[in-house]
Amino acid sequence: MNTQSRATLADVARLAGVSSKTVSRVFAGAGNVSPETRERVLGAAKRLRFRPNNLARSLRRGGVSNTVAFVIGDLRNPFYFHVAAGIERELAESGLTMVLATTDDTPESEEIVVDALLAQRVRALLLIPVADDQSYLDGERQLGTPVISVDRPARNLLADSVVLQNRQGMADAVRSLTALGHRKIGFVSNPSAMYTLRERLAGYREALREVGVMDTARWERVDDDPAVSAEQAVRALLDQADPPTAIVGGNNRASAGAVRVLRDREPAVAFIGFDDFELADALGISVVAYDTMELGRTAARLALERLADPSEFTKQLEIPTRLIHRGSGEIPPPR
Amino acid sequence: MNTQSRATLADVARLAGVSSKTVSRVFAGAGNVSPETRERVLGAAKRLRFRPNNLARSLRRGGVSNTVAFVIGDLRNPFYFHVAAGIERELAESGLTMVLATTDDTPESEEIVVDALLAQRVRALLLIPVADDQSYLDGERQLGTPVISVDRPARNLLADSVVLQNRQGMADAVRSLTALGHRKIGFVSNPSAMYTLRERLAGYREALREVGVMDTARWERVDDDPAVSAEQAVRALLDQADPPTAIVGGNNRASAGAVRVLRDREPAVAFIGFDDFELADALGISVVAYDTMELGRTAARLALERLADPSEFTKQLEIPTRLIHRGSGEIPPPR
């Protein structure tokens, strides 16, 4: 068992016969070190297995690390992961690393988790807001930490945000169905973030209003009870008297449920989901798609921009969506 | 624009009229602070929006942070994400946070990325090895940083590891096919990690050898060229003269490809995939499944154990797999 402890700048300096500042210069990349000295230092460092301590460096440099935090509700949703992937990519290009934390989708733990991250002096904070109120972040924001809210706008906090084109995306989907003649269109959404759900629902209603369908209450199946599966919701919708001839899904879970139920339904019910998913193409499921990784990249870019210029106005960006026709959304109503 | 800078222990101490050490005690949770003093300190801290600087704390405490690094090849593979989710969960319970970094599945960047993480003094390093050689980590390991290799064993490095029961899982799948009478069984795998692929292939061969099929070369479709999609590989397999009556998939990508090709194939070809996936149940695809999150949790637990007792022998753990019958794997050979 090797008990030698970690080498420091000073150790390297001693071995190389120079001052610790010189070693620092070598590793910080700053100039004014002669080639021979540099060689000697690097040799010594290698021999001692020296690795600069970023903690100390960060502290010295003013107490900020080079990590950016991303706070997620639930890690099991593939959506979040793709966003995280986008963030990670974009940050890596600027030499920053991402730390990931989850709040288990419970509002109470949000502040606790965020606090722990801020204590680590993250450079910026990206989060998918879960709590009803992010005003607790205002102090931090004023101290210069960029706060970017992702997928949903923050509440009671002036922060940059990136969200999807929820309303228009959903409206487009519904319009494409009404154009085929559908009028009885169901809306299914499993418990989903209030914000995105509300927006998509608004888009749905808007598009139906355009063709004169005003009362959509009986077609809306929005269960906020997590115990009710998307599958059950779809079934319930279809089992009522005078069932819808088409259904739109409010999120990716709804799509999974719909696929299970609608596969061998007769007469065929048209379906358009929100959020693309693996095999959707093979299954011929039409969806409102968008670039999930781009959502993350954009969020990361916003953070970087604000880091570069803290005085800019806050921005609210939208990631475009587009309707992909694959068959399930092109089924006409039975006549 | 508020230009006030971040408050420090000393600032709080001044405002509360105590020494900075007392403030430190309040925030470090250590005892021996009278209730009144504590109140006064907390009040002052609140007023100044004080947040302890974990960087400084970590440095002072011996230079290790409370983060654990997880190094992934490619973030887009859902498999990795579930593993990450498991790790995050397990670590959170011990108050540690996870930093995620990717190597883009290129061996060269592995060492660079790992180095950057180690410079941040992560408490432990979990990684999915990509490079052929992890001996560069030996020094670090000797300095006491637990190194856990996930999903594949590390090469040239004495490290704990958690892998799947690859060989047996695949052998079970093939045995279940041979029991139905299949003898011409194809093996498809997209470029996959060499290790898991090799193991699964070995399991496949082993099970076929048990029923007297010795030469399996013509049924093995292992393209290491990423340009060849799993879909093409499956097609190529079926288009040859005397095609297989059943196929096993070597990884999740192979399953996606197989589903696309096999859906309306006549006569039906049996299929069993490795790795469960969303909708596999709805589609009736039999798979060799395992608990992906558990893989992550186990890895994290290993790290925690080693942190607690560095002198223990290294462990090699296996996550069990189990065959799930859903129909596609129960199709008998045509007669």
Added chain:
DNA sequence: ACACGATAAGACAGCGCTGACATTTGTGGT
């Protein structure tokens, strides 16, 4: 031979925090 600027290297303090140790204050026993 001399002054002069450029280059290389070092001395020193201090980032924010906490461990080790010192000091003050309060309590109870005799």
Added chain:
DNA sequence: ACCACAAATGTCAGCGCTGTCTTATCGTGT
């Protein structure tokens, strides 16, 4: 009144690094 002892608080140095400033060294033009 005195001492022993615990609880509450303070002093000080230093974790590993780098910014600022200072000092030594060298080549160059006149």
